[in-house]
Amino acid sequence: MNVQTFDNHRWAGALDEPIEAVLAGQRRSFLNHGAPDLRARLGHLDALDDLIRQNHGRMAEALSADFGNRSRHETMLTEALGTLLVLRHTRKHLPKWVRPRPVPLNRLQQPFAKAYVNYQPLGVVGVMSPWNYPYKLCLVPLAQALAAGNRLMIKPPEQTPNASALIKELLAQAFDQDTVAVITGGPDVAAAFSRRRFDHLMFTGSTATGRQVMKAAADNLVPVTLELGGKSPVIIGEGYDLGKAAGAIAFGKLINAGQTCIAPDYGFVPEHRMDAFAAAFAGQVAAMYPSLAGNPDYSSIVSDQHNARLRALVADARARGAEVIEVNPSGEALESGRKMAPTLILRATDDMAVMREEVFGPVLPLKSCRTIDEAISYINAHERPLALYHFSNDSHEKRRVIDRTLSGGVTVNDTMLHAAVEDLPFGGVGASGIGAYHGEAGFRTFSHARSVLEQGRIAFNKAAWPPFGTRIECITRFLIGR
DSSP, rough: OOOOOOOTTTTTTTTTTHHHHHHHHHHHHHHHHHOOOOHHHHHHHHHHHHHHHHHHHHHHHHHHHHHSSSHHHHHIIIIIHHHHHHHHHHHHHHHHTTSSSEEEEOTTTTTTTTTEEEEEHHHHHHHEEOOSSSTTTHHHHHHHHHHTTTHHHHHHHHSSSSHHHHHHHHHHSSSSSTTTTEEOOSSHHHHHHSSSSOOOEESSSSSSHHHHHHHHHTTTTTOOOEEEEOOOOEEOOOTOOOHHHHHHHHHHHHHGGGOOOTOOOOEEEEEGGGHHHHHHHHHHHHHHSSOTTTTTOOOSSOOHHHHHHHHHHHHHHHHTTOEEEEOOTTTOOOOOSSOOOOOEETTOOOOOOTTTSSSSSEEEEEESSHHHHHHHHHHHTTOOSEEEEEEEEEEEHHHHHHHHHOOOOEEEESGGGGGGOOTTTTEOOOOOEEOOSHHHHHHHHHHHEEEEEOOSOOGGGGGGGSOHHHHHHHHHHHTTTT
């Protein structure tokens, strides 16, 4: 991922004051007025729904201006529609989620007491969203935190200034600043934002910056949800149709030109199928993107810096002996813009930079493997990925990969789709993240599960009060079972 770091000490002082003032105002509002009721929360979700339906065209235009070319249809599909589906799912299930959840009592507390979990808002939640999907990865946690009854402060990405300005404009139309506030600015503002004493802080971005955010939050014991990245592997098993696998992998790798946290980052292919897979992949790319330079469906790399970084990864692999295949169906010149041809790096080795850092672009290194256990061992020897993809018709092999590896999520015989199932928690593990959201998991992430016991008018627990004697001896022996 394009890593933007910040210094959490250099910018202490002046920048903290306006952010702290907004935070103080939201906290006063929360303490004075309490949690919004269910009707108000549903109204917040409806307001977000209206904003997206009325402004999705502007959203696509602003983001395309930031990227140089961001596919309008990708924005509509992954961000506008993707967020609307989350909103509608949350609205449908919220009445059930907010209900207190009864829990069973032990024998000392039965039959007249009752116990339950009451889900309460945390207070003021901070959200730091990334540039690759700036709308969805801002509005989805916003929606789920509002559904849980919180106030929100949002720091959108500086790398997509037009999209961030539009987010600020639209949210100001729908919410007062004591409910939702947007704080814009660069790394200095991000550093000041991450130091604030939120009741919860959610960050989506690179692992390197996530470490800095967690350190800053730790000073105030602020709990965090970190949605990071990492190198998500894809395994192609023996006997699986290479055309099907190549199509699904090309789709997952080339949406947003590979600038997706759960895009396949590298692959394992049986050695004797490597060249056949490369040919199948090239064929699928040509079918999806017959041209690249002027094709509005094929997105640009977000910045010159990120474009140069990706090209340096390819150059390093070539210099270290890899076979590099650039799939450019129309043979167009791409040097003058920020579009990059889909690129395969065959038989990649671990001394190549492309195998040591997250790619976050349309470059797919492939390693050869002889057995499924060889792929599993390699994956387990590295940091745990955000996603894992496996293509196989063998039920035992599928079970082995799922049981023997650990990742944030898994899609079998496709890519990306586990993240589109709203009732599946989405999150990483280890270096790929902490915590999860989506569906009820998101509602709970932004809620405090408060334990409540209500004692009945008749209570037998007095039998356990001192002074102790024969009575308590008999009770404990009976309950212990000896």
